[in-house]
Amino acid sequence: MTTIIENFPGFLLVFIRITAFFVTLPFFSYRNIPNIHKIGFSFFLAWIMFFTLDLPTIEIDGHFFMLILKEALFGLLIGFSAYFIIAAVQIAGSFIDFQMGFAIANVIDPQTGVQSPLIGQFLYTFALLLMISINAHHLLLDGVFYSYQFVPIDQLYLPLGNENVVEFIVQSFNSMFLIAFQMSIPVVGSLFLVDIALGIVARTVPQLNIFVVGLPLKVGVSFIMLILVMGALFVLMQHLFETMTYTMRGLMELFGGIGNGTN
Incomplete structure (x- = not known):
């Protein structure tokens, strides 16, 4: 009984980090997954990880409450870093929708509860199916487990003001938009050629209603x-899934003060 009480603060910190991960982590944070399942899965995963990690003895004091805030913030930031990388699929869909004329018609994404473009939601569904088929969601769980190698549970602060962190986040956003542009350029480029052809037809055959x-x-x-x-x-x-895992690892390395996040 005494051992359980002594180890309870460490288990609570592990549980908070994993729960914060699942608040923003792709596929695990979606609204169509009941909250009770998310909490239960986080609890049992934290229970398994607690017995596989070599955690120090932590006492409940003012230092402990600062660790709680750090664990929650770390989990949210790492999960969000993976989420905004995979959002490149919907950004590519919005590029295509704008050229197709579907930009005025959005649908409600059942996973997030927000409006998303039609083609973006179409491609995003295929991305989720591909993620499941190649077990890329297992890489997300690996990231949750191996995060303790980069940011120990007793590390008190995160270097959010470090210039390397800001530079790495900007590079990650750049990678996201670059992949979105690469995914959309075949369709967008074809529609650009169609617009040129319609413009030529409108000048040569004025009787034809181009808008129809x-x-x-x-x-x-x-x-x-x-x-x-x-x-x-x-x-x-x-390639987007690989970028997502590299982004998570690079951000963990920077938060743990290891390297410059370019590995």
Whole structure:
């Protein structure tokens, strides 16, 4: 009984970090997963990790409450770093929707509860299915477990003001938009050529109503191009998952004061 009471603060810190991870972590934080399941999964995962980690003895004092805040903030930031990387799929969809003329029609994403573009939600669903099929969600759980190698449980603060952290976050955002641009450029480039062709037709055949012909033509070309480049999109999605894991690891290294986050 005494051993359980002595180890309870350490277990509580592990539970807080994992729960904070699952608040923002992709696939595990979605609204269609009941909260009771998230809490229960976090509890049992924390219970397993508690007996596999070599945790120091922690006493409940003012230092302990600062560790609670640090663990919650660390879990939220690392989970969010993975979330905004995978959001590149929806950004690519918004680029495509804008050129197709679907930008005025959004749908409610059941995973997050916010409005998302039509093609973005279509591609995002495929990204989630691909993540499950190649077990990329296991890499997220590995990131949760191995985070203790980079940021120990008794580390009191996170170097949020470090210039390397800010630079790494900016580079991660840059990678996200670059991948989104690469995913959308085949369709967006094709629609740009369609716009040029419609402009030429509008000048050469004034009797033709371009506004009536142009919209269904652009929609048809968009779906044809999506079918043709779907294989390349899956390759880019796999690269996106790799970028997501590298971003999580790099941010953990910076928070733990290890390296410069470029590994």
